[in-house]
Amino acid sequence: MKRRQEMTLFERMYLFEVIRGLGITMSHLIGNFAKLVLRFVGLRKQRAIATYQYPEEQRPYPPRYRGRHRLTLHTDGSVRCTACFLCATACPARCIYIQPVEHEDPSIEKYPARYEIDTLLCVYCGYCVEACPVDAIRMDTGIHPEIYIPDPRAFVEDKETLMERSRILQGSDPESILYEHRQKMKKMEESPLDCSVD
Numbered sequence: 049m050k051r052r053q054e055m056t057l058f059e060r061m062y063l064f065e066v067i068r069g070l071g072i073t074m075s076h077l078i079g080n081f082a083k084l085v086l087r088f089v090g091l092r093k094q095r096a097i098a099t100y101q102y103p104e105e106q107r108p109y110p111p112r113y114r115g116r117h118r119l120t121l122h123t124d125g126s127v128r129c130t131a132c133f134l135c136a137t138a139c140p141a142r143c144i145y146i147q148p149v150e151h152e153d154p155s156i157e158k159y160p161a162r163y164e165i166d167t168l169l170c171v172y173c174g175y176c177v178e179a180c181p182v183d184a185i186r187m188d189t190g191i192h193p194e195i196y197i198p199d200p201r202a203f204v205e206d207k208e209t210l211m212e213r214s215r216i217l218q219g220s221d222p223e224s225i226l227y228e229h230r231q232k233m234k235k236m237e238e239s240p241l242d243c244s245v246d
């Protein structure tokens with residue numbers, strides 16, 4: 049524990065401390081300005097300052113970012129989910145709805161005829177991903193929710209939507225998916241009533 053110390057005479061006069069504080073602020077200002085100039089003329093590669101000029105410039109998502117859900121697929125394109133309900137049981141928001149059916153293949157017990165996530169209720173905790181014993185659900189799409197139309201049904205993501213995200217990830221790289229997603233978001237922000245549900 050740091051004990052409280054008596055202030056020195058200079059500290060008690062405040063004026064010197066104010067000048068010292070201004071000196072620190074000015075040194076940062078001049079230093080950051082010099083870094084910006086160096087970066088502008090191409091003599092520096094790293095970012096000059098930590099601030100991102102949002103929305104023109106956006107901070108990259110961390111690799112473990114929990115984005116929109118997807119249902120993973122077998123190599124033949126069928127859904128991996130076995131409708132075991134572990135994700136729905138673990139979900140604290142009770143927003144996963146599964147309708148299981150018997151599979152024609154006797155080696156597979158069940159699969160979900162219906163698998164839906166109500167993203168209006170979802171808190172993006174990732175418990176469903178943790179609970180899944182067969183890696184059938186992931187949140188590694190790198191994209192965030194984007195539906196803005198005033199209809200609660202539009203926020204329910206069905207099995208086909210969740211599977212389609214896996215297909216898109218297979219045929220593209222995450223950076224271009226994120227770029228397209230951001231372009232779409234921008235369009236929605238400019239004219240939210242014209243946006244269509246994906």
Ligand code: SF4
Nearest residue numbers: 139170171173174176
């Ligand atoms: S992220 Fe959390 S709240 Fe959302 S569906 Fe999964 S378990 Fe439920």
Ligand code: SF4
Nearest residue numbers: 129130132133135180
């Ligand atoms: S996603 Fe995983 S945990 Fe959820 S029902 Fe399917 S197999 Fe079970």
